[in-house]
Amino acid sequence: EADIYQTPRYLVIGTGKKITLECSQTMGHDKMYWYQQDPGMELHLIHYSYGVNSTEKGDLSSESTVSRIRTEHFPLTLESARPSHTSQYLCASSARNEKLFFGSGTQLSVL
Amino acid sequence: AQTVTQSQPEMSVQEAETVTLSCTYDTSESDYYLFWYKQPPSRQMILVIRQEAYKQQNATENRFSVNFQKAAKSFSLKISDSQLGDAAMYFCAYRVFNYGGSQGNLIFGKGTKLSVKP
Known part of the structure; x- marks a missing residue:
């Protein structure tokens, strides 16, 4: 079944660690996105990609980086995690009809 | 700048019972999309309903319907015959029609937490 997957679902790490949040979709969508969401707050776009080898920064500044080597895969990396990075990270993809499909999210806690 | x-x-x-969630937006664009997304607790965000700004007819999806007032820049969501499974955070979102850089990306409101009482 076509879907979008994020791993891990929850992650608790110490300050200074390097982490990668995984996001994969099986729908063949060209466009993929990373959103950051704090509890009870709106989603903020931090990265997006319109296709392989295309990545752009979003509206909210983020110290994370992304890569898009394959259409189905859009990982997000933090080189040195800090407590300020504690948040929920949502991955999404879309086709031409503009509908966004979201993953289940990764809840990141940096101690 | 666009805001929701x-x-x-x-x-x-x-x-x-029936409940209506309100959403207003600000934009100078004439062509755009509006969305309502549902995010149940600790679960995946899903699209509830979508409206194209050029369409005058209000979108409907089963028990979910919208009241789109373009001149007033209002986009409310009506949930009829509410069910326990409707309990979630509901986000209103806007996207300009023309893709290009950050203007083509979704702008979300802060959300409304809906509780359904048995």
Whole structure:
């Protein structure tokens, strides 16, 4: 079944660690996105990609980086995690009809 | 700059009753999309309903319908015959029609937490 997957679902790490949040979709969508969401707050776009080898920064500044080597895969990396990075990270993809499909999210806690 | 405002941080409805969630937005564009997304607790965000700004007819998806008032820049969501499974955070979102850089990306409101009482 076509879907979008994020791993891990929850992650608790110490300050200074390097982490990668995984996001994969099986729908063949060209466009993929990373959103950051704090509890009870709106989603903020931090990265997006319109296709392989295309990545752009979003509206909210983020110290994370992304890569898009394959259409189905859009990982997000933090080189040195800090407590300020504690948040929920949502991955999404879309086709031409503009509908966004979201993953289940990764809840990141940096101690 | 485009903005999306959801003025109701929390709403509550009795099971089987009807509830309306409000959303207003600000834009100078004439062609755009509007969306309502649902995010149940600790679960995946899903699209509830979508409206194209050029369409005058209000979108409907089963028990979910919208009241789109383009001149007033209002886009409310009505949930009829509310069910316990409707309890979630509801986000209103806007996207300009023309893709290109950050202008083509979704702008979300802060969300409305809906509780459904049995």
